[in-house]
Amino acid sequence: MERTLVICKPDAVERGLIGEIVSRLERKGLRIVAADLRAIDAHTASRHYAEHVGKPFYADLVEFIGRGPAMVMVVAGPPGTWKIVRTLMGPTNPADAPPGTIRGDLAIEMTENLIHGSDGPESAAREIEIFFPGLA
Numbered sequence: 001m002e003r004t005l006v007i008c009k010p011d012a013v014e015r016g017l018i019g020e021i022v023s024r025l026e027r028k029g030l031r032i033v034a035a036d037l038r039a040i041d042a043h044t045a046s047r048h049y050a051e052h053v054g055k056p057f058y059a060d061l062v063e064f065i066g067r068g069p070a071m072v073m074v075v076a077g078p079p080g081t082w083k084i085v086r087t088l089m090g091p092t093n094p095a096d097a098p099p100g101t102i103r104g105d106l107a108i109e110m111t112e113n114l115i116h117g118s119d120g121p122e123s124a125a126r127e128i129e130i131f132f133p134g135l136a
Contacts, residue, residue, distance in 0.1 A: 001031075001076040001077065001078070001081075002076065002077060002078065002079050002080065002081040002082070002121065002124075003033065003074050003075065003076045003081065003124060003128060003135075004074070004075050004076075004081050004082040004085055004117060004118045004121075004124040004128075005072070005073070005074060005075075005116070005117070005118045005124055005127040005128050005131060006021075006025070006072075006073045006074075006075050006085055006115065006116065006117050006118075007065075007070050007071070007072050007073070007115065007116040007117075008021050008022075008070060008071035008073070008114065008115055009064070009065060009070055009112070009113070009114055009115060009116060010064065010065065010066075010067050010068035010069065010070055011107075011112040011113075011114055012070075012071070012114040012115060013037070013068060013069050013070060013071060014068060015106075015114075017106060017114060018037075018071045020106070021102060021114070021115060022071075022073075024088055024102060025075055025085070025088065028077075028084060028088060029077060030075050030076065030077040030081060030084065030085070031075065031076045031077065032073050032074070032075060032076075033074045033075070033076045033135075034073065034074040034132050034135055035071060035072070035073040035074075036071075036072050036073075036131075036132075037069050037070070037071050037072075038069060038070065038072060039066065039068070039069055039070075040065050040066050040070055040072075041066060042062055042066060044130060044131070045061070045062040045065045045066055046062060047130050048065070048127060048130055048131075049061050049062060049065075060111065064111065064112070072131045072132075074128055074131075074132055074135060082117065082118050082119065082120055082121060082123075082124050085117040085118075086117050086119065087101075088101060088102055089101060089102050089103055089115050089117050090102060090103035090104045091103065092110065092113060093110045093113070094107035094108050094109065094110065094113055095108075095110070102114060102115055103115070
C-alpha cells in the first residue's frame with residue numbers, strides 16, 4: 001500500500017465539506033489510515049510549505065492554512081495513490097478544474113481551493129512525517 005497526505009483546508013471545514021471529500025476518496029477505493037482535525041500552527045505550515053519560501057504568495061499560504069481547523073489525513077491505496085488523489089482533486093485553479101473533480105464541483109477561488117494532496121511519493125513521505133511523525 002502506498003500512502004499520501006491529504007488536507008481538507010480550512011475553507012472545506014468551514015463549508016462542511018469534509019464528509020463529501022472523504023466520501024469521494026473512499027468511493028474511489030482509497031482508505032483513510034490516519035486523520036486529525038487540527039489547527040495548523042505557523043511553524044508546521046512553514047515546514048509544509050518550505051518549497052514556497054520567498055515566493056510572493058508564501059505568507060498568504062501560511063496565513064490561510066492556519067486560519068481555522070483543517071482535517072489532515074493519510075490516505076492509502078495502490079501504487080500511484082498520490083496521483084489518484086491529485087486527479088480526484090483537479091487542477092489547483094478551480095476555474096480550470098473539470099466537473100467531477102473536487103475542485104471542479106465544489107471550489108470557485110484559487111486561493112480557497114479546499115484540498116491539498118502530496119504531489120509525489122517523496123513529498124508524501126516528507127509531509128506525512130510533518131503531520132504524523134513516525135507513521136510514514
